[in-house]
Amino acid sequence: MRIRLINPNTTETMTETIADAARLVAAPTTRIEASTSKSGAASIEGHYDEAMSIIGLIEAIRDDPDADAYVIACFGDPGLLAAREFTAAPVLGIAEAAMHAASFVATGFSVVTTLERTRIIAEHLVRNYGMTQHCRRVRAVDIPVLALEDPSSMARARILAECEAAIAEDSSGAIVLGCAGMADLTRYIQDRLQIPVIDGVAAAVKFAEALVGLGLKTSKRGDLAFPLPKVYRGLTADYAPEEPQLKASRIR
Amino acid sequence: MRIRLINPNTTETMTETIADAARLVAAPTTRIEASTSKSGAASIEGHYDEAMSIIGLIEAIRDDPDADAYVIACFGDPGLLAAREFTAAPVLGIAEAAMHAASFVATGFSVVTTLERTRIIAEHLVRNYGMTQHCRRVRAVDIPVLALEDPSSMARARILAECEAAIAEDSSGAIVLGCAGMADLTRYIQDRLQIPVIDGVAAAVKFAEALVGLGLKTSKRGDLAFPLPKVYRGLTADYAPEEPQLKASRIR
Amino acid sequence: MRIRLINPNTTETMTETIADAARLVAAPTTRIEASTSKSGAASIEGHYDEAMSIIGLIEAIRDDPDADAYVIACFGDPGLLAAREFTAAPVLGIAEAAMHAASFVATGFSVVTTLERTRIIAEHLVRNYGMTQHCRRVRAVDIPVLALEDPSSMARARILAECEAAIAEDSSGAIVLGCAGMADLTRYIQDRLQIPVIDGVAAAVKFAEALVGLGLKTSKRGDLAFPLPKVYRGLTADYAPEEPQLKASRIR
Amino acid sequence: MRIRLINPNTTETMTETIADAARLVAAPTTRIEASTSKSGAASIEGHYDEAMSIIGLIEAIRDDPDADAYVIACFGDPGLLAAREFTAAPVLGIAEAAMHAASFVATGFSVVTTLERTRIIAEHLVRNYGMTQHCRRVRAVDIPVLALEDPSSMARARILAECEAAIAEDSSGAIVLGCAGMADLTRYIQDRLQIPVIDGVAAAVKFAEALVGLGLKTSKRGDLAFPLPKVYRGLTADYAPEEPQLKASRIR
Amino acid sequence: MRIRLINPNTTETMTETIADAARLVAAPTTRIEASTSKSGAASIEGHYDEAMSIIGLIEAIRDDPDADAYVIACFGDPGLLAAREFTAAPVLGIAEAAMHAASFVATGFSVVTTLERTRIIAEHLVRNYGMTQHCRRVRAVDIPVLALEDPSSMARARILAECEAAIAEDSSGAIVLGCAGMADLTRYIQDRLQIPVIDGVAAAVKFAEALVGLGLKTSKRGDLAFPLPKVYRGLTADYAPEEPQLKASRIR
Amino acid sequence: MRIRLINPNTTETMTETIADAARLVAAPTTRIEASTSKSGAASIEGHYDEAMSIIGLIEAIRDDPDADAYVIACFGDPGLLAAREFTAAPVLGIAEAAMHAASFVATGFSVVTTLERTRIIAEHLVRNYGMTQHCRRVRAVDIPVLALEDPSSMARARILAECEAAIAEDSSGAIVLGCAGMADLTRYIQDRLQIPVIDGVAAAVKFAEALVGLGLKTSKRGDLAFPLPKVYRGLTADYAPEEPQLKASRIR
Incomplete structure (x- = not known):
């Protein structure tokens, strides 16, 4: 099985980190192929960065x-439903x-994220995924995403401290x-x-393997059916949805 | 006061309809300026169309x-938080x-939308806006968006029938x-x-006037602060957030 | 357009303050007419004061x-649905x-109210208006309502301090x-x-203007239809609902 | 023990029916004393009637x-929190x-009420009492309250039919x-x-007996503390809250 | 009337405490009969202890x-729905x-429980009983259940301190x-x-009296109907549900 | 990896069906070992059957x-939290x-279950798992569990018909x-x-593989920590929790 792991930001060193984490847990028969987005922000730290990253995400799927499955490797899950509409995998x-x-492993968990300004995005996801009862709090360490790669940022120590606070409080x-x-x-x-400390990249890879193993594809009945074919203009002209039959002939 | 009314789809005839509705209710001192999106779908009928329309929306704001205020004239409110981050108005x-x-005028209302496949988008908005207690049902007439402009589609009759069903049921x-x-x-x-029958275009224009009249701007503290300046690549390269001071010098 | 602004407490100096705030934001074509309630409490600081204030509120509407619209200028919104039933405006x-x-201007806000004992009233409104996701906390400074008019109460400083705490915490x-x-x-x-700091009096005036501008009236289908005509006794005898046709002939 | 059962509408024949139902279940040691409200509507069929009935309710308590406990015998529970503030019982x-x-006796129940227009009041109570998970539906037979006393209204048959529909659907x-x-x-x-078919009058009498038997009184800490003493004007002048010590000397 | 009060843990001294509390509030005409569970844990301090206690609870009912009514005297309410299915009382x-x-006596309350690890059980009950709006917090003093009987545990002082914190915070x-x-x-x-400080044992006894006084029994329509007769094996072989007619002949 | 698949009812033919479904999707390196519960009901069709099945479930784990992971193969998920407490896997x-x-594959799904009386159990799970927004309805075909194995029950056709109704309605x-x-x-x-049609047995096997692949075990901090060691009596005497160190020495 082949999983396309998409880093929707444009920073390649981060893609490396993500791909390593994915490969560490992937089954021997799973091939992880990682892409760095060609369009969008160097790091995704807000609603605007997220919105601007979706076109690059779709590009990577296209x-x-x-691929047998796709993983969107950014904690805001940008473009998740659009991507589910775009492909059947x-x-x-x-x-x-x-x-x-x-x-599955705890009755309550905390999320520890980077910037205070992205905390609300995680809180919205908590609500949308029905996790209000399980997620006891979303915490931010106020470290920019790219500082995670910078040893001098003390990121590691500050994240650990926030996790300890999560347990205690x-x-x-x-x-x-x-x-x-x-x-x-x-x-x-x-x-x-x-x-248990859970990294979403690893979790998504294993759940993708699970869904593929179950023979499940995204429902094409209702709102996740392939986009209706129509004309697109401007910057997105190239992304106009094709006729389903065309698409079906290309996508398994 | 000047309100920029943005049709995030690329169909100009629809922009006319929308602008007319806006001007009908705007205060004498309000100038409505309507834009048709330069990038994106001819009609927005799903998560994918929505995601692909945001770049055109931001383009129109940029x-x-x-403008004193902006109105996003598509019922899915695509890119709303991204736009609020991008501008202070x-x-x-x-x-x-x-x-x-x-x-404000009823303890319960129904939404009557176009396609069955976009119903879920409205239902998600109902939840996100805290309208679960007020919105009794989202209904779809299963008419494509652009058919609204086609007299032979019987759109008018079918929408009226659905509204009658909403009252009765x-x-x-x-x-x-x-x-x-x-x-x-x-x-x-x-x-x-x-x-009461409520068109969102008219409602948004009046509420925009209200917010401007109150001297309110979008909070720039927290997640709606201006996007952090950073490099963008590819199709979106041109949309990289500027330094706030630069931006501030240009936006009132 | 003419907006009737009703202070449901009986303290006239407070009506002045409220009317000033309303006039500051009202459109040039809007006339604000303010009433002090003739029946009820000098200040509304609890469920009992609220309940007892409704008759004075209705009196003021009657x-x-x-009027083209009515504003109930007390933060507990006492009698709101009764008033919507009583009039069509x-x-x-x-x-x-x-x-x-x-x-509309922030993804999360805090309410800063007066007495600890009225905090629950605001919390109930948060829930009833579907604002649970947006309102992060209701805070009380524990100042009696009428002390707001007393310079020696340090009300201003304490409210500011509570607002600062709201931002920080x-x-x-x-x-x-x-x-x-x-x-x-x-x-x-x-x-x-x-x-953004939002005073409800100003906000209500602008939203009232908006609704009038939209030509919207309260729905008279369902629970907000005019009260059924019937006999009332005792203190309220004078407030028995009239026959709708009588009423309709008097109310626009 | 003595329970004051208050019919907040002014129709004495209905008070009889209610008092009979109460006495049927009351413990031998409980004395039921029933009052018909002296102020308010002949029947309570909407937000307005409810609001106007509270003064009569408070009058009856005063x-x-x-009394050892009070029961508000109208299904909208008008003035419940105001009454709890007014008395300690x-x-x-x-x-x-x-x-x-x-x-306590079923995992799901339906409410069968009178008028369609009062259905929303019951739905609001369902939400406020945390009964959303238990109450599967509120149904209305569309019979005016006073028609319940009129044999020719077929009330009995129509209510039974609605109850049967509740079970089936x-x-x-x-x-x-x-x-x-x-x-x-x-x-x-x-x-x-x-x-199980549950009449609230009987249930309230038994729960009132239970609370009295437990020695529980309404909490006087927080929002249900006695109303703050202050001046009242107009129709309600006579209802101004007294100084707590005065009150305490009169209420056990 | 006779109420069977079941202590689902196997510690008889605790049954004494519970029975005393029950008898203190029971009506003169109510006979409290208390049982200590014959199967299960010496104290119930988690999901596992709870699950293992249900067989003893059912044994005691059988x-x-x-009995006219049953009370499950453990704050986790273990086996509540199973028991309601098993008996009609x-x-x-x-x-x-x-x-x-x-x-009924406060708009907000706090729960003060024993162990931190049982806090989640109380929180789940809060949600299942629709008490999310009323219960402001569940607090734990981190005292093992049986230490409540040990004077040297300082249980009394620590519980009082936690209650004081609940009021303050x-x-x-x-x-x-x-x-x-x-x-x-x-x-x-x-x-x-x-x-008001509420002990569930006393409250349950009084509410049981109330339900019996109302002539209410558990609904035998739907999920709480008597268990379907079938074969049980192993440790539970003796607990196989009987034919309803058999059962009905034995249970009133 | 080895997954212990536990059928908490005592019907061995059903265990066969379940084990087949599990093996169909298990990874080549996963060994599925299936157990039929030694204690409990021949089929689980209610709260009582569920409660009585937990001892057999725990027996099977003990x-x-x-095992690397356990799957509870009954749609009510009986004893799930007790089992998570009992083992670390x-x-x-x-x-x-x-x-x-x-x-993961649809924005809305329906559950199609067997008996009307078990529908409420599924509805409670929907709520507890945070699936209220995703699960649009729980439907029952009113076929006893064991009739699923009886060709003459028309189970297959009736389930298919109910699924078709789910899509349509x-x-x-x-x-x-x-x-x-x-x-x-x-x-x-x-x-x-x-x-997509989803069988929980297959899904649970793949998710169990995923969790094992991620190296995740149940959190032993908080309510899911191993049960506190203590005396158990009666039928459950043999199930008293051991000292953690003893247990740890036996469980990986």
Whole structure:
């Protein structure tokens, strides 16, 4: 099976980190292919960055129409429903996967994300995914996404401290790491806290494998049916939905 | 006061309909300036069309940075939070405005939208705007958006019939028209049903006037602060957020 | 257009403050006419005061049946649905208007009200208006309503301090002032906090203008239809609902 | 123990029906004393009638300050929190009592009320009492309250038919009768349906006995503390809250 | 009337405490008969202890099939719906009864329970009983259940301190004691705090009396109908549901 | 990896069906070992059957303490949290797994279960798992669980018909089969409906593989920590929790 792992920001070093985390957990028979988005922001830190990243995400799916599943490797799960509409193969967001996984191993979890300004995005996802009862709190360490790659940012220590606060103050039994760029911290933090620490990239890869193994594809009945064919203009002209039969002939 | 009314689809005839509806209710001192999106779909009928329309929406705001307020004239309110981040002037979505207005004049309302496949989008908005208690049902007539402009589509009759069903079956006291393209039907339907019928375009224009009149701007503290300046690549390269001070010097 | 602004408490000096706030934002073509309630409490600070104030509110509407819209200028929105039943003209509560306005300019807001004992009233309104997702917290400064008019009460300083706490602790992007008597503090606080500060009196006036401009009236289908004509006894004898045709002949 | 049962409408024949239902279930040591409201509507069929009935309700409590508990015998529970503020003795609403009782004997129940226009009032109570999960539907037979006393109204047959529909369509295991005036139908309907049928008057009397037996009084900490003493004007002048010490000396 | 009060843990001294609390409030005509569970844990402090206690609970009901009502005297209300299915007589859980009683005398309450690890159980009950709006917080003192009987545990002082914190920090108007073993502390704490303090054992006894007085039994339509007769194996072989007619002949 | 698949009812032929469904989707490196419960009901059709099945479920886990993960193959997910407390290995319920899987491939799904009386159990799970927004309706075909194995019961046809009704009336994009005994119908129904049809047994197996692959175990911090060691009596005497260190030495 082949999973297309898409980093919707344009920073290639982050794609490396993400791909490593994915490969660490992928089944031997799963091939992880990672893309860095060709369009969009160097890091996704708000509603605007998210909205602007979707075109690059769709581009990446279009460039690889035959993957068995797709993973959107940004904790805001930008463009998740648009992507599900665009392809029939399963698409998983990493926030979605992480929260669902957390709900399987703890009755309450906390999310630890990067910037205070992206906290609301995670809170909206908590609500949309029905995780209000499980997610006890979304916390932010106020570190820019790209600083995660900078050793001098003390990111590691500050994230660990926030996770410790989550355990002490939120009565949480598990931690969800709220940024794809934190994927390489999972083991480090889990070893120290001795509770489940969940990285969405790894979780999404395993859930994608699960869905493919179940033979499940996105429902094409209702709102997730392929986009209706029509004319697109301007910057997006090239992204106009094709006739379904054309598309079906190309997508499995 | 000047309100920039943006039709996020690329069909100019629909922009005319929308602009007419807006001007009909605008205060004498309000100037309505309407734009048709330069990028995106001819009609917005799903998550994918919505996602692809946001770049055109932002383009339209960027092209007119000095408007006193902006209205997003598509019932899915695509890109609403991204737009609020991008500018300091108030931004209103028409679904948002219509639902809030309906909640002021009835304890329960129904939404009547176009396609069955877009019904879920309206249902998500109902939840996100806190309208679960007020909105008794979202109904779809299953007419494509552009057919609203085609007299032979019987759109008018079918929408009226659905509104009648809403009154009879949902115990609703008001109707929200679930598509910008229905703006010119408001009076027709209200005259026949004798209950409040609310077009979001008109509602958004009046609420935009209200916010401007109150001297309110979008909060720049937290997630709606201006996007952090950073590099954008590819199709969106031109949309990279500027330094706030640059931006501030250009936007009032 | 003529808006009847009703202070449902019986303190005339407070009516002055409220009327000033209303006139400050009203359109040039809007005439604000303010009434002090003739029946009820000198200040409304609890469920009992609220319940007892409704008869005075209705009295004020009945005394001016031809207003284009009515505003109930007490943050508990006492009698809102009763008033909507009694007249066909739009009726707005100031808590309702303030919360809706806040949700247009911030993804999260805090309410700062007077007495601890009235906090629950605001919390109930938050829930009834569907604002649970937007309102992050209701805070009380524990100042009696009438002390707002007393310079020695340090009301201004304490309210400002509570607003600052709201920003720091609740991650709120906007403040809703939770008492009609705070109307004159809006500018003062907003200037210091540099985030939107919303006074419900002003918001209600502008939304009332908006609804009148939209030609919307309260739905007379369902629970907000005119009260059924019947005999009333005792203190309320004079308030028995009339036959609808009688009423219709008097109310536009 | 002595329970003051207050019919907040002014129709004495209905008070008889209610008092009979109460006495049928009261413990031998409980004395039921029933009052017909001296102020307010002949029947309570909407938000306006409710609001106008509260002064009469408070009058009835004030006229008998020494009762061990009070029951508000109208299914909208008008003035419930105001009454709880006014007295320290337990106060129960019949809608509240009926819904709570139903939740003890079935996982789902339906409410069958009188007028379509009062259905929303019951729905608001369902939400406020946290009964959303238990109450599967509120149904209305569209019979005016006073027609319940008129044999030719076929009220009995129509209510029974609606209850049967509730069982068949709502999967409800119990019925809550949504009007004090239906109190005498409980046995009749329960015998035919063979499921629990709950009249709020009876339920409130028994729960009032329970609270008194537990030695519980309404909390005087927070929003239900006695109303703050202050001046009242106009029609309500006579209802100004007294100084607590005065009050305490009169109320046990 | 005869109420069977079942302590679902196997510690007889605790049954004494519970029975005393029950008898203190029971009506003169009510006979309280208390059982200590013959199967299960010495104390119930988690999901596992709860699950393992249900067989003993059912055993106790089966051993006394003619009681007028049953009370499950453990704050997690283990096996409540199973018990309601098993018998037609009313069954009350003490958490359920306490929370409902609290909602009758305060608009907000806090629960004070024993172990931090059982806090989530109370929180789940809050949600299942629709008490989310009323219950402001569940607090744990982190005292093992059986330590409540040990004077050296300082249980009394620590519970009182936690209740004081609840009043100060949660704005609660009442306290629900979150363990059957706290039944004898009610008066002590209430005297010190001067707000309603509710022990579920007492509340459940009074509500059971109320339901019996109303002639209400558990609905046998739907999910609470008697268990379908079928073969059981192993440890539970003896608990196979009988044919309803057999059962009906034995249970009133 | 080795997954212990536990049929908590005592019918061995059903275990066969379930094990077949599990093996069909298990990875080549996964060994499925299926157990039929030694204690409990021949079929689980209500709260009582569920409660009585938990001891057999725990027995099955105890008999195989070294499995990498456990699946509870009954759609009510009986004893899920107790099992998670009892072992550190991941435990998945099939209702839980099916609903989560459905939410990944459709924005709305319907559950089709067996008996009307078990419908409420599924509805409670929907709420507890946060699936209220995704699950549009729970439907019952009113076929006893064991009739699923009886060709003359027309079970297959009736389930298919109910699924078709779900698509037509609920606007659902996917179907969740609400009984472990339906596992062999998945393919049959999916082929006919052309939308995702999800059997919880298969979904739970794949999610269990995913969690094991992620190295996740149930959080032992908080309510899911191993049960506190204590004395158990009677039928459950043999199930008293051991000292953690003893347990840890036996469970990986």
